[in-house]
Amino acid sequence: MFTVSPSLLSGDLLNLGAQLDALRGLENLHLDIDDGNFVRGISFGMDIVRAVAGRTDIPLDAHLEVLNPCDYVEALCACGVKRICAHVEALPYPSLFLSAARKNGARYCGLALNLKTPAEVLLPYVDQLDYVIFVSVEADYDGLPFRSGVLAKVRAAKAFLRPETEIWIDGGVNESNLQEIVTAGVDGLVIGRSIFQAPNPVAAYHRIRRLVQEYADKEV
DSSP states (O other): OOEEEEBGGGSOGGGHHHHHHHTTTOSOEEEEEEBSSSSSOBOOOHHHHHHHHHHOOSOEEEEEESSOTHHHHHHHHHTTOOEEEEEGGGOSSHHHHHHHHHHTTOSEEEEEEOTTSOGGGGGGGGGGOSEEEEEOSOTTSSSOOOOTTHHHHHHHHHTTSOTTSEEEEESSOOTTTHHHHHHTTOSEEEEOHHHHTSSSHHHHHHHHHHHHHHHHHHHO
């Protein structure tokens, strides 16, 4: 099943409780965990993650853009986060991170790749990966356009990943590029501004879902 995961970092951060209540019923919600070191920005610390997890029943996925991803695994899993992904660029031993996430109770364990990182770095970890996030903008900057060259990495990865391993796209996704992303064969996407800057974020989310299904049906 295709997953659309709205990025809460693009939401109303001064009114997170009300924002979460308004989103009730969505299939997934994306949490960017940024430490100000791996990337310049600082986003959600564990206190906020715990508060979010305690406020909503929406399944959460955590995207660790931090220097020491393994330090976050136990706390995230204790909050009930079942999908955890960390950047291969920050991991000297990616297999240890994936094993730790699994051991602590994550149902979906993944690796993320920045724009310049080739898909082939995933080859040693194929048997441990439940999903992969291909970042489709330069990760340290907000508001940059989607880089369509990332779809070549998607095609390369599909040639060697297990069929059940999901491929997600994160960065610069909007209605203008949605069709080429969906038809490239991805299984999920993270989308922020196109949902949360809309007058009605829930309506925008459902419109994206309808478009995803429409484009997927055309490929069948």
